[in-house]
Amino acid sequence: MTVAPIRALPLDVLRRRSSEKWREYPEDVLPMFVAETDFPLAPAISTALEHAVRIGDTGYVASQTPLAQAYAAFAQRRFGWTPDASRIRSTADVSMGIVEILRRVVSPGESVIVTPPVYPPFFDLVDEAGAVVERVPLHDTGTGWELDLDGIDAALATGARAVLLCNPHNPTGSVHSRESLAALAEIAERHGAVVVSDEIHAPLVQPDAGFTPFLAASDAAARVGFAVTSASKAFNLAGLKCALMIAASDEHASVLRGLPVEVEWRTGQFGLLAAIAAFSPESDPWLDGLLAALDENRRLLGTLLAEHLPGSRYRMPDAGYLAWIDLTDLGWGDNPAKRILREAKVALHFGPAFGAEGRGHVRLNFGTSPELIREAVQRIAPLVGR
Structure with a gap:
């Protein structure tokens, strides 16, 4: 149709x-x-925000909300993946989520791999987390861009402790294949490293391209990875401040649970309400x-x-x-x-x-x-x- x-x-x-x-x-x-x-x-978002304004629903974000369940259902409908809602926490935006996770999986002075050309704040986020940027540029195939898996392997072998992945990739608009993501996960697991996947552009993958969430790429990916995402890019909600941090293993879920409560309280109330509406079937x-x-x-x-x-x-x-x-x-x-x-x-x-x-x-x-x-x-x- x-x-x-x-x-x-x-x-x-x-x-x-x-x-x-x-x-x-x-x-x-x-x-x-x-x-x-x-x-x-999206009309459902406008309705949700207008209702909140009418009744003055402008207070603190509640400790229990339907956001995680709404996202899990959205991911199932759009990507064929159902993350465990109990392993999802929210924060203000994807950048904040990345920094908070990196602070807990990388020690000060250790290296984090980024894959330029890449979203400019990545360089600053690694620094904010107390780590050092290790550049492993994308490989230009002549017809597209791919992760340089050999380069990532070499960087991890010489001491890098994490990979900050952009999936889909900004600015190239590339969608990493399941095979590439699974291979990345195997490399990271072999070196005892972590992959933090920024998936903010995932809802914007064209239907003929398909999208594989990193945590769904393989069993190894579920063990080594975190995902951070938001409705903000697809639904133009950046100013409302709501993002999700997702784990797929008990170990990484405990990392998210161990974050200070203020990390979650930084979620914007309007951002939360808008995201729930964005992730609903109505949108x-x-x-x-x-x-x-x-x-x-x-x-x-x-x-x-x-x-x-x-x-x-x-x-x-x-x-x-x-x-x-x-x-x-x-x-x-x-x-x-x-x-x-x-x-x-x-x-x-x-x-x-x-x-x-x-x-x-x-x-x-x-x-x-x-x-x-x-x-x-x-x-x-x-x-x-x-």
Whole structure:
């Protein structure tokens, strides 16, 4: 059955928003940088938040909530995986969850592997946890990106104690295969290491790509892994503050239970209510419509880049709404987003922020209307050859 795509809000409405995307730059700049989307909220979320406001349900998060059960049911419907709700705890956001877990599985000064080009805060989160970043870049196959399993094995053999995994990967939109994740788990287990998997983009995997949660990849993955996820990227809830930390073994569940109660109390009440609504079956049609819209947009972007920015290199992502675009051959320097912002008035995420592998690249957010994607590329096009 064909799913009707949802449509983004009009520009005049979006410019009334007060979030980072719409306040960082002047109104003559088209913002396509930070990971916020331009779609209306899922109706179930709006209803839940409106009800809470009407009755003043704005207090502390309760010690017992249906969030874990709601996520477990969502994961079963969307991924064919049912995590044990008793092994799930919440916190404010995925970054906080990553830091709190790393603090308890890695000793100060030990190394944590990251796989650049990767979400820029990963570098800071490892440092915040008291550890040291060990870079093992993704392997570029020529048609996509894969984990460098041999490189990870070598880094763990020389002392790294954990892997901070991005699954699906930001900024490339790559979805790691079950086989790759299972192999990673075996490597980690052989070295006595831990894998912390950031799965915030998991609900945004396109249906034809499929998604394997790390903890479901194999028995070894369940033993060595933690997952941290949220409804915030798919449902545009970042400002409401709610994420989930998930274990699949008794040992790792005890790590989560041992976290200070304040870690869970940092969960936002509105974030919790919105996440429960997002993970409910009522929101599934909205999410399917979002995926249909993003599918159209990722394909449109490829057509526009080929037409207006010859020399750019773009691989259509399998997940998310973030495009990783190589502009090296256009000769716009290591950080082409700076020139694009200055001369075309389009704000893109700076490629070098994702690691040295991001030189010459930009990240473009296509979680918006086709009209704004078209305008962004057409604004950039006159820079070619200048």
